[in-house]
Amino acid sequence: MEDFEPVIVAFVCNWCTYTAADLAGTSRLSYPKNIRLIRVMCTGMVDPQYVIKALLEGADGVLVSGCHPGDCHYINGNYKARRRIKLLKTILPQIGFEQERLKLTWIGASDGIRFAEIMRELVDQLTEIGQSQAKLKMVI
Amino acid sequence: MASNLKIDVQDKDLLVTLREFFRLILEQEDISAIFVSQRLPMKNTIMPALVTDSKTLDRTDPLAPAFPINGAKLLSRLTRKSSGEKIAAVLRPCEIRAFTELLKLKQGKTDDLIIIGIDCLGAFRNTDYFRFVEKNPERSTELFIDSVLSGKGTTAGGIDLAPACKACEFPIAPNNADISIGLIGIDVKNQVLIEARTSAGEEICKKLNLSETKKTAERKTAVDNLVAQRIEYRDKMFAETRDTVDNLEKLTAYLAGCINCYNCRVACPVCYCKECVFVTDVFYHEPSQYLHWAKRKGILKMPSDTLFYHITRLAHSSMACVGCGQCSNACPNEISVMELFRTVAEKTQSAFGYEAGRSLDEPPPLSVFEKDEFLEVAQT
Ligand code: SF4
Ligand code: SF4
Numbered sequence: 266m267e268d269f270e271p272v273i274v275a276f277v278c279n280w281c282t283y284t285a286a287d288l289a290g291t292s293r294l295s296y297p298k299n300i301r302l303i304r305v306m307c308t309g310m311v312d313p314q315y316v317i318k319a320l321l322e323g324a325d326g327v328l329v330s331g332c333h334p335g336d337c338h339y340i341n342g343n344y345k346a347r348r349r350i351k352l353l354k355t356i357l358p359q360i361g362f363e364q365e366r367l368k369l370t371w372i373g374a375s376d377g378i379r380f381a382e383i384m385r386e387l388v389d390q391l392t393e394i395g396q397s398q399a400k401l402k403m404v405i
Numbered sequence: 406m407a408s409n410l411k412i413d414v415q416d417k418d419l420l421v422t423l424r425e426f427f428r429l430i431l432e433q434e435d436i437s438a439i440f441v442s443q444r445l446p447m448k449n450t451i452m453p454a455l456v457t458d459s460k461t462l463d464r465t466d467p468l469a470p471a472f473p474i475n476g477a478k479l480l481s482r483l484t485r486k487s488s489g490e491k492i493a494a495v496l497r498p499c500e501i502r503a504f505t506e507l508l509k510l511k512q513g514k515t516d517d518l519i520i521i522g523i524d525c526l527g528a529f530r531n532t533d534y535f536r537f538v539e540k541n542p543e544r545s546t547e548l549f550i551d552s553v554l555s556g557k558g559t560t561a562g563g564i565d566l567a568p569a570c571k572a573c574e575f576p577i578a579p580n581n582a583d584i585s586i587g588l589i590g591i592d593v594k595n596q597v598l599i600e601a602r603t604s605a606g607e608e609i610c611k612k613l614n615l616s617e618t619k620k621t622a623e624r625k626t627a628v629d630n631l632v633a634q635r636i637e638y639r640d641k642m643f644a645e646t647r648d649t650v651d652n653l654e655k656l657t658a659y660l661a662g663c664i665n666c667y668n669c670r671v672a673c674p675v676c677y678c679k680e681c682v683f684v685t686d687v688f689y690h691e692p693s694q695y696l697h698w699a700k701r702k703g704i705l706k707m708p709s710d711t712l713f714y715h716i717t718r719l720a721h722s723s724m725a726c727v728g729c730g731q732c733s734n735a736c737p738n739e740i741s742v743m744e745l746f747r748t749v750a751e752k753t754q755s756a757f758g759y760e761a762g763r764s765l766d767e768p769p770p771l772s773v774f775e776k777d778e779f780l781e782v783a784q785t
């Protein structure tokens with residue numbers, strides 16, 4: 266399992282984390298290449314089924330990242346997202362997905378450094394727990 | 406404010422007495438119809454019906470151990486707009502609780518509705534019910550009632566209640582019923598307990614001139630014992646189901662027989678979307694897409710997206726699951742859908758301090774939020 270490279274699907278808010286990722290790129294901060302960024306207009310539009318689909322398709326981890334509380338462009342999308350992630354974090358471990366496989370973070374637009382840090386952290390954590398069961402098993 | 410009233414049982418015949426009670430309600434001037442389970446003239450099939458002619462109430466059968474459909478969805482059709490006329494609905498507790506969930510989603514109204522809850526004696530699975538009536542073509546409901554209420558147990562003629570009913574800790578109508586009909590722990594050869602729980606309920610009962618009674622200690626003990634028994638079964642079911650689905654491989658085995666017919670979602674009273682994404686074009690994939698998926702692991706079970714469907718439904722609906730068991734009832738392949746849903750729902754509902762169907766005052770957890778909550782969920 267030494268050369269295991271986790272795949273991470275990240276749903277990132279256009280107004281903050283996506284910009285932070287961009288900033289990390291333009292400032293030549295290095296962050297792992299394992300991340301597939303999906304730009305969304307707000308974390309409030311991430312339906313639980315997006316996360317479920319990504320995990321069932323074999324993503325080793327899913328990240329949802331948006332504006333800090335109080336900063337959401339649509340006022341409260343991130344608070345709603347937090348409840349949905351809470352819900353998923355209650356369901357997914359019951360069917361064997363480790364807590365670490367789903368992460369919610371708030372990363373502001375100017376936080377390129379934080380973005381790179383969190384990505385590295387996430388890759389480390391996922392490397393440690395290993396491949397997702399969805400990749401190993403036949404998923405019907 | 407609830408008043409405890411009673412009706413006397415005529416000739417020791419509970420069913421006849423209840424029918425007479427419903428007739429008196431239907432004949433009240435401002436009530437146009439009563440929604441209640443009916444033994445259809447063809448076969449021994451039980452179905453809810455909207456009755457306007459009190460003569461047809463002699464086939465009303467609210468206690469038959471048959472539960473082919475959760476009436477909440479039907480009631481939502483009947484009440485989503487005002488018809489200008491008032492109806493009364495006789496419902497099992499889980500139907501009222503499911504309707505409460507639909508009310509919160511504005512998929513029903515109570516303005517012109519009187520909800521009559523009735524103590525639930527449980528029901529058989531659909532297929533078991535037909536076996537039961539075949540064996541007992543005459544007076545099958547009476548046989549069932551006697552067996553349950555005399556304490557001989559829930560098995561009538563060797564057939565036992567559906568697992569959903571055995572695990573149901575809510576045999577009594579919830580508080581938002583206008584009138585509740587009590588049978589458990591009552592001497593039903595002689596009387597039936599009628600509780601008027603709301604002012605609308607009081608008003609009706611006043612017109613019927615019912616005499617007062619007191620809730621007895623026997624009633625309380627009988628209900629408490631039944632609930633304790635149900636909780637014991639339920640918790641065992643939770644533990645067993647948890648062990649059976651606690652990773653994807655096991656969940657796959659659990660759902661292996663699923664053909665994605667989506668009957669379980671159609672039957673579910675709280676699967677509230679008007680159009681389910683799983684039956685839209687989103688899932689009408691390109692043929693090349695299937696081949697692509699198949700090539701990844703060398704095999705793709707068809708129909709595909711089975712786990713995706715069930716886990717998504719758990720995410721969308723487990724918060725509102727009332728445990729009625731209709732999902733299992735509707736499954737052509739005997740998949741224990743209810744067990745899975747109730748087991749997962751126990752955790753999702755308790756994570757938000759929520760209980761489906763408990764109170765109209767509790768908003769569905771995913772429709773609201775607080776600014777300072779679940780801080781541990783987000784990393785900052
Ligand atoms: S998921 Fe099943 S048990 Fe729960 S409310 Fe829907 S039909 Fe009833
Ligand atoms: S009713 Fe049964 S076969 Fe049909 S989708 Fe539900 S679980 Fe699958």
Ligand code: FES
Pocket residue numbers: 278279280281306307308309330331332336337338339340341342343
């Ligand atoms: S706009 Fe960024 S989370 Fe809502």
